[in-house]
Amino acid sequence: MEFISSLTGKSPATTGFGSEGALTKGPFNALWPVVDVNNALVSMILTGYAGFTTSAVCIGPNVRVDHDVSLLVPEIWCRMRVSERDPAYLIEHGLLEKIEDFESEGGRVLASRLGYRITSLFVDRFLGRIFETPGAVFTEEMLRPELQDMALFAEGVDAIVSSQRRVAEGYFEDGSIEGACPPLKALLHIMACGSYEGKGIDDPGFRSMFTRESLLASDWYRERLAVKQARDVALWKRHVNSIEAFQSSDSDGAAAGGMNLVSRLSAARTQLEHVGSSAYLEELAGTIGADPFHAQIN
Numbered sequence: 001m002e003f004i005s006s007l008t009g010k011s012p013a014t015t016g017f018g019s020e021g022a023l024t025k026g027p028f029n030a031l032w033p034v035v036d037v038n039n040a041l042v043s044m045i046l047t048g049y050a051g052f053t054t055s056a057v058c059i060g061p062n063v064r065v066d067h068d069v070s071l072l073v074p075e076i077w078c079r080m081r082v083s084e085r086d087p088a089y090l091i092e093h094g095l096l097e098k099i100e101d102f103e104s105e106g107g108r109v110l111a112s113r114l115g116y117r118i119t120s121l122f123v124d125r126f127l128g129r130i131f132e133t134p135g136a137v138f139t140e141e142m143l144r145p146e147l148q149d150m151a152l153f154a155e156g157v158d159a160i161v162s163s164q165r166r167v168a169e170g171y172f173e174d175g176s177i178e179g180a181c182p183p184l185k186a187l188l189h190i191m192a193c194g195s196y197e198g199k200g201i202d203d204p205g206f207r208s209m210f211t212r213e214s215l216l217a218s219d220w221y222r223e224r225l226a227v228k229q230a231r232d233v234a235l236w237k238r239h240v241n242s243i244e245a246f247q248s249s250d251s252d253g254a255a256a257g258g259m260n261l262v263s264r265l266s267a268a269r270t271q272l273e274h275v276g277s278s279a280y281l282e283e284l285a286g287t288i289g290a291d292p293f294h295a296q297i298n
Contacts, residue, residue, distance in 0.1 A: 001113060001191055002053055004037060005167040007160060034176040034184075035291045041184050042224070043288050045215045050087045052077075060145030061152045072137075079129040087116070095122040104154040110161050111153075112201065118143065168192035179293035181220050183209040216285065224289030229281050231290055236272035243268060 044051070054073045058064050083089055090096040096116040102109050120135070120143060127134030146153035168191035171177040177188055186206055189196035199206045208214055215221050243265045274280055 001164050001187065002115075003040065003051060004188075004191070005164045007163055032174070032176050032179070032293065032295070034171060034179045035293050038179070038181050038184060038291050038293070039288060041181065042215070042221070045183075045210060045212055046286060046288065048212065050085070059142045060148035062148045063142055063145075075130060076126050080126055084126075090122070091116065093121075095119060095125065104150065109154045109157050111157050113157065113161055113164065164191045176293070176295065179291075179295060182218070183215075221289065223292055225281060225284040225287070227292045228284055228287070228290035229275060232275040232280075233272065236268060236275055239268045240265065240272055 043049070052073075054070045055065060056070055057066055059069070077085060087096065091098075095118065097119050098116050099111045099114045101112050118138070120138075120140065123134045123138045123143070127137055131137050141147045145156075168188045171180065171188050172192060177185060180188055186196040186199070186209060190199075190201055190206075194200070196206065201207075243261055247261055247265070
């Protein structure tokens with residue numbers, strides 16, 4: 001949700017409808033947003049990429065950090081072992097805590113949209129590798145900004161949820177929701193409507209759609225691989241045809257010179273045969289494939 005809506009100021013050149021930054025404008029990216037977000041999601045799932053974000057400008061109403069935290073966090077991550085940067089490890093050892101929804105002034109505040117946040121144990125263990133008194137850098141009021149002002153915290157969460165809804169609705173308004181891969185389509189529905197087929201963000205069936213195992217076994221991912229193979233076949237056919245056409249137009253070989261077209265044509269034909277084989281399709285498993293969405297050029 002954060003990647004799609006780009007609320008923290010990440011350059012949204014790849015996410016289109018994002019609410020932050022100049023590159024949300026169409027002229028900077030000819031592709032429809034759904035294509036880029038599909039590609040980003042597939043690559044994240046395949047590589048096991050864990051998404052972490054940092055606060056920018058303020059943490060709660062009483063603490064202004066500007067981008068100091070954004071500069072500090074990479075220093076912390078550099079001093080963490082690879083295994084320590086695994087979200088599962090951080091959650092299991094109490095280094096991250098899940099933020100839960102809560103009731104406030106008669107309404108439900110969807111604080112779970114913020115995901116997980118670092119704990120005082122995280123601060124002691126990892127900021128202690130940089131600072132002598134890490135607790136003075138990230139106080140309890142910074143780790144839990146609702147302690148500063150619960151009403152303003154709830155208002156901030158509502159603003160985030162509202163922005164996520166507005167961004168997601170853009171995919172429905174232009175019809176590109178139909179081009180979203182199943183996990184992304186479900187997520188956009190939840191962002192825009194609050195649920196998908198009766199499921200919320202904590203539903204095990206919904207969350208399982210984002211696992212690598214589910215991705216590799218899905219029909220929609222196999223379709224991406226088939227589309228990639230078809231495009232590669234078309235590419236190498238074009239190469240072969242171009243070489244053959246050039247040979248035909250240069251019957252005496254004067255223009256070809258030392259271009260060694262015979263061996264080039266042989267190599268192109270070999271590659272064409274390879275990319276058209278079932279073995280090549282299997283080789284593509286584990287790659288990003290190619291997005292099948294064509295509505296923007298129809």
